[in-house]
Amino acid sequence: MRGSRIRSAVVLAAVTLLALAGVVTMASGAAAAVEDDGADCPVSVPASWPATAKLPDPFKRIDGTRVTNRSDWRCRREEIKKLAERTVYGTKPAKPAGVAGTVSATGITVTVTENGRSASFSAGVELPSGTGPFPAVFVVGGFGADTATIKASGAAVITYDPLAVGKEGTPRNNKQGAFYSIYGATSGTGLLAAWAWGVSRLIDVVEQSGGRFLKADALGVTGCSRYGKSAFAIGALDQRIALTMPIESGTAGVPILRGIPGESGSQPLGNAYGEQPWFGDAFSAYTGNPAALPVDTHELVAMVAPRGLFVMENPHIDWLGARSGSVAALAGAEVYKALGAGGNISYWSDVQDGTHCASRPEWRTPLQQNIQKFLLKTGSAAGTFRISGKKAGNLAEWRDWTTPVLTDGPDTTTPTTPTTPPPTGTCTASVSVNQWTGGSAAITGWTVTAVLPAGAAVTSAWNTGRSGDTGTGTTATCV
Structure with missing residues (x-):
């Protein structure tokens, strides 16, 4: 395929040249982040909602x-946040009147x-x-993360x-720790939201x-097991x-709550609720009936x-x-794609070692x-989905909604489900705008040539070769 053009009127922030065996992404910078960008959005949480x-x-308000x-999306995200606080986490308070400290x-x-x-509390820095x-990367709990690779990659480690x-092992009516010293030992906020507040x-x-x-402006978070639950909540609740x-992360982490009861051997919701006060107190109403929840973890991914x-x-x-986790990631990826950020999410359960x-x-x-890519801002690798066949979820079984084509911004194509990197061999090609879409019938090789508008540049290429990063004549080739 030659001579395909992407008009600058369409390309406002990012462009993707996609093939089944190759992806090229172009992107521009983003505005500085704040803790809760949608805090000014008016949200009225209803007294009840359909199961x-x-x-x-x-995508439904x-x-x-x-x-x-x-x-x-900015205000829709705030709605999801408020619903998740009401039913899953408990309230994460906004920045207090006084915050002081040293680095x-x-x-x-x-x-x-x-x-x-x-x-007062503290964290270590390496x-x-x-x-x-x-x-820097916050390592919650100090174990389970590959800190050697983090530091070798050029990022500091903050041990949190x-x-x-928020202490574990405390009853729900007498929670302890710095958060509860401020907001009260009987606060309905669970440990995950309290830990997120601390970060x-x-x-x-x-x-x-x-x-x-x-x-x-270059901070990450990671953690394993219950601290993986924490890392997930931290990232969802602070846009910085x-x-x-x-x-x-297991139950109370990434896996969809609706999927846990039907996934053999997974930690039951009631068991996770009772093991530690990770969930907010209000979640007790849903341990036996997650279908009654107005949200699920795919929306926390979103x-x-x-x-x-x-x-x-x-x-x-x-x-x-992990099967319920793959469904959460697949469903949440639909929001990523609708926002023109399909290359920003990765999921990987295809591992050999079973040790926790x-x-x-x-x-x-x-x-x-x-x-x-996200911290050093020197890389451009596209996101990858590697789902183990042992625990592969089927998103089609879990949704009755479609992903909209959002009208403002660079994307105008219908999104598709992310997959693992395709095998080598025949491939297809098309020009689209920041989405993982299909193309023409399979051929043995192709070349896409695009005219890039001012300010746009190629920032990643997956399984392709490319010639040039900016301007007329930029190409991506599958051979």
């Missing part, structure tokens, strides 16, 4: 209308003051070699002890520090997290969009519910690529 065994439509423009080469301290109460300031902010306050201090050691990387998300799951341990929270070689390269 559904299918996954709720992430509370009032029943559907999102039609990309600009609509050094070895640690971060924070003191929070609100309504006459105060609490800097990589080189000259800062550095991007969530138990100082947000640490980010506040990093922002205030002047950037001598750490970059406030540029890269979210939950590992083997809350991370369009920021970087790399979900790592273990299909060898039934308790972790092991450092797996299969994840090392995508971990490096995600850090380069």
Whole structure:
């Protein structure tokens, strides 16, 4: 295929040249992030909502209308947040009146003051070699993450002890830790939202520090097991997290809540609710009937969009519910694609080792690529879906909604489901706008030539060769 053109009137921020065996993505920069960009959106949570065994439509507003423009997503995301706080997490309070602290080469301290109460906690810092300031990854709980690869990639490691902010092993009517010292021991907010609040306050201090050691606009989060649940919640609830990387998070993490009861061997909802106060207190009403929830975790995946998300799951341990996790990622990826960010989400459960929270070689390269792309801003690798056949979910069984074509922004093509990288051999090609779409009939080789508008550039190429990054004559070739 030759001579295909993408008009600059269509290409506002990003362009993708896609083939079944090749992807080329062009993208522009993004505005600075804030903790909750939709905080000013008016949201009225209803007293009740209809039950559904299918996954709720992430594009359907509370009032029943559907999102039609990309600009609509900002307030739709806020609706999802409020519904998730009401039913799953409990409320994560906004930034308190007083947040102060320090950042050094070895640690971060924070003191929070609100309504006459105060609490303090800290986190450790390990800097990589080189000259800062550095991007950084919060490692929740200090285990399960490949910290050697993180530092070797050029990012600092911030070791966050969530138990100082919200202790485990406490009854729901007497919760302990820095969060509950501020908001009360009987707060209905569960540990996951409390832990997320703690990271947000640490980010506040990093922002205030002047950037001598750490970059406030290049922060990621990761953690494994219950700390994988935490990493997922942190990324969903704070938009300043540029890269979210939950590992083997299990029930109360990435896996869809509606799928857990039907997935043999996975941790039951009631068991997870009773094991620790991870969920908010209100979730007790849904442990036996998740179909009554107005949200599910695919919409929490969507809350991370369009920021970087790399979900790592273990299909060898039934308790972790990886099949339900794959459904959450597939469904959430539909929002990513609708927002023109299909290349920003990765999911990987195709691993050999079954040991829980092991450092797996299969994840090392995508971990490096995600850090380069979202934190260092030097990489451009497209997202990858590698779903193990042992725990492969079927999104078609779980949704009765379609993905809309959003009218503002560069994308105008109908999105499709992300898949694993295709095998080598014959391929197809088309020109589209930032979406993973199909093309013409299979051929043995192709070349796409595009005229790029001013300000657009090729930033990634997956299984293709390319000639040029900007201007007339830029090509991508599958041979």
